[in-house]
Amino acid sequence: xxxTSSVSNNGEFxxxxxxxxxxxxxxxxxxxxxxxxxxxxAQSTYVLRRSKSGGAFTQILDLHGTAAGHTQTWSYAGxxxxxxxxxxxxxxAIQIARVNIKNNGxxxxxxxxxxxxxxxxxxxxxxxxGSLVRAEAxxxxxxxxxxxxxxxxxxxxxxxxxxxxxxxNALDSxxxxxxxxxxxxxxxxxxxxxxxxxxxxxxxxxNVNDTSxxxxxxxxxxxxxxxxxxxxxxxxxxxxxxxxxxxxxxxxHKEILVIPANARYDQNQWTNVNLSASGxxxxxxxxxxxxxxxxxxxxxxxxxxxxxxxxxxxxxxxTYVSYTDYSTIYKLSWY
Numbered sequence: 001x002x003x004t005s006s007v008s009n010n011g012e013f014x015x016x017x018x019x020x021x022x023x024x025x026x027x028x029x030x031x032x033x034x035x036x037x038x039x040x041x042a043q044s045t046y047v048l049r050r051s052k053s054g055g056a057f058t059q060i061l062d063l064h065g066t067a068a069g070h071t072q073t074w075s076y077a078g079x080x081x082x083x084x085x086x087x088x089x090x091x092x093a094i095q096i097a098r099v100n101i102k103n104n105g106x107x108x109x110x111x112x113x114x115x116x117x118x119x120x121x122x123x124x125x126x127x128x129x130g131s132l133v134r135a136e137a138x139x140x141x142x143x144x145x146x147x148x149x150x151x152x153x154x155x156x157x158x159x160x161x162x163x164x165x166x167x168x169n170a171l172d173s174x175x176x177x178x179x180x181x182x183x184x185x186x187x188x189x190x191x192x193x194x195x196x197x198x199x200x201x202x203x204x205x206x207n208v209n210d211t212s213x214x215x216x217x218x219x220x221x222x223x224x225x226x227x228x229x230x231x232x233x234x235x236x237x238x239x240x241x242x243x244x245x246x247x248x249x250x251x252x253h254k255e256i257l258v259i260p261a262n263a264r265y266d267q268n269q270w271t272n273v274n275l276s277a278s279g280x281x282x283x284x285x286x287x288x289x290x291x292x293x294x295x296x297x298x299x300x301x302x303x304x305x306x307x308x309x310x311x312x313x314x315x316x317x318x319t320y321v322s323y324t325d326y327s328t329i330y331k332l333s334w335y
Contacts, residue, residue: 001270005277006335013329015306017048017057022236023327025074025220025294026306028052033329036074036084036294042091044068045084047101060101065109069093072220072294075139078168083137083146086111092134094120095183096148098171112179115171120150122187124160124197128152138222139164141298145195147223148186155213157203159196159264161227166193196227198264208235208252214267215257220294220306227261228300234275234292237310237322244312244320246289254281254292256334258300273334281330287311288325302333 015023015035027034032049035057039046045068047061063069063086071085071093080102085093097114099105104113120135121128130152138147146164151157170184205213219232234254237246256273263269275281281290293306306329313323 001267001272003272003274004334005274007273007275007278007280008333008335009280009330010333011331013052013304013331015057015327015329017327019046020324020326022291022308022324023293023306024070025072026304026327026329027074027076027296028304028329028331029076034074035327036071038070040064042070045071047074047082047084060105061099062107063109064107066111067097067108067113069095071136073137074294075137076143077139077164078143081168083139085135085137086114086116090133094132094135096120096135096137098168110179112182114182115175116183117148117167117171117186118183119185119187120148121152121158122185123148123150123189124158124194125191126158126160126197126199128158130154130156134218136221138297140223140225140227142225144225145223145227147221147229149221151204151218155202155204157200157218159198159200159229161195161197161223162189163193163195166190196261196264215255217252217292219292220296222295222297222303224297224299226300228297229259229261230295230297230303231257231259232292232295232305233257234290236291237289239310239312239320239322241319241321244314246310246312246322251289254290256292256295256303256305256332260300271334273332280332281305281307283309293327296329298331301335302331305330305332 025036045063048057069088073085086097087095097116121132217235235252238250254275258271288309296304308327
C-alpha cells in the first residue's frame, strides 16, 4: 500500500452548530454548508445548514424513533433531495432514505415517512456471508453515480456503485406507496445499472491489535467521478476519567484510505493518507484530540474531511468526561 503523509490544508468551513456533539458528516455544497449531527445519546439525527459564505446554522431536519439511526450519510440526490441513513438496528442505520428537504423536512419519527432503499444485503449480486450491521451511501461529485457500502457482522465490506438515475427512478416508483411499502428492494435494481461491485473480506475490526484487518474504525465513505472509493478512519479518543488525561494508547491512528477503481483487490495499489504522521489537523498544546468523521471526495487527491475535537470536561463529582469542543470541515490535498 502506498502511504503518504504529504498533506496540505487548503481551507476550513467551521461547523458552529450550537450543540456540543460530534458532527458525523459535513457537506460543502454550491450554496450551503451542511452538518449532520447525532443528539440525545445518539438516538436522534439532526441536519443543519448555513450559507457557504458564512452566517448562522438553521435546522432543516430532525429525525427520531425509527426515522433516526447512527449514520454518516448525507449526500445530494437531486434538487432538494438528499440521501440519509434511517431505520436503526443496534444503533446503526440499515436503510437509506431519500428526503426532500423543501417539502418533507422538519420533524419525523418513522422511516415510513420517506421513500427508501431496503434489503441492502442484496446489493450488487454479492454473496453475503454475515448479517448486515451498517449501511452508508454516497454520490459522486458530478451527481451521476451512487455508492452503497454495507458492513456485515464479520467485518466484511460490500461495495456497489450504481447509476444514480437508476436509484432515483427506483425511489420514484415507491414514492406514493403507503409508508410500510414505501421502499424499494435494492436487489431488484437491473444488473446493467451496476457500474462496479466488490468486497473487502477483512475490512474492519474494532480490535486495534488485530492487524489482519484493513481498518479499525469506519467513519465516512465516498466516491469520486472516476469511481475511486474513499474511507475516513479514526476511533474516538478515550479519556482517563480519574485524571482527565488522554494517555498514549487512548488516542488513535487517523487516515484516509483510497481504493482505486482499477485495483479493488490489489492493496499494493491503494493509498493510505496518513493523517497521524502529517499532523495537518492536529492542535498541539491545546488539550484537543481529533476524531476524524465523514469525508466528501473532490477527486483522487483532494477531499473535504469533517473532524471533531474532543477535550476534557470535569463533572460535579470530580471525574472527567470526553467533551466535544467543536467540529469543522477541512479541505485537504495529498501528494
